[in-house]
Amino acid sequence: MRWNDLPKVSCSVARTMSVIGDRWTMLVLRDLFLGIRRFEDFEKRLGIARPVLSQRLKKLVEEGVLDRVRYEERPARFEYRLTPKGRDLYPIIITLTNWGDKHMAGDAGPPVVTRHKPCGGFITPQLTCPDCGEPIQAKDMQAVPGPGAEATEHQPAASKQA
Template sequence: MRWEELDQQPCSLARTLSVIGDRWTLVILRDCFLGVRRFDDFEARLGITRHILSDRLKKLHDAGVLEKRPYQERPRREEYRLTAKGRDLYPVILSLVHWGDRHMVDENGPPVRHRHRNCGCYTRAVLTCSECGQELRPQDVEVEESPAWAGRVMPRKRTRAPE
């Protein structure tokens, strides 16, 4: 599988990675969720070259993850806003942050905390079943072919939980 052909793979993860699967794109998305919207602000916060930043923003825009909105007419200037498709990436970003908070921190601990506005408590990313609300762990989930995939080659069904 070639990197530039990920968007053509019959795998949802591969197709997703074709849009958000590089380090600059993920930190741009992180900053979008922190309220950064303007090109110069992304550039200043990230220390990224204009060329790479422009390329990643264009890719996110073309994929429908970000939209451009004018904030000034003369000269015309636009800012980048998350679309509904982009906001749907919030659990992904929050889960990656949580993983980093558990496995990549130094002796000072996590650099930020997430407080749930509704209850006021600090929170962390937890994946739950959409039907019963229980926490989802790898050993609790079976992967099956969907009707859309029936008849195509599928990896063997996992019979044991990953170790």
């Protein structure tokens, strides 16, 4: 499968990867959730080449993940803000962070911890079943064809049980 074919594949993971599936885009998204909004701040913080950053931000705007908002008239200057579609990526970012904290942080521990502002508690994200409240584990899940599945598709072998 070619990278350019991902948006056309009947797979939500493939389609999502076509939008956010490169390292720079994920780091830009991380920084957006940390409050970074301006091109120069992304560039400085990430050490990313201007053309690469410009391309990633443009794609996120085109895909409706970000809005490009003018914050100064003369000279015209813009910042990037997450749209509702973009804010819906927070569980992905926080879950990746949790995985990194667990498996990649090293002896010193996680470089950043996440505090729930309303109560002040520190969180460790956990997926739970909305019906029974039990934690979600790969071994307990089964993928079945959904309403968007193509008629010729077969259930993938990995979906039988992980």
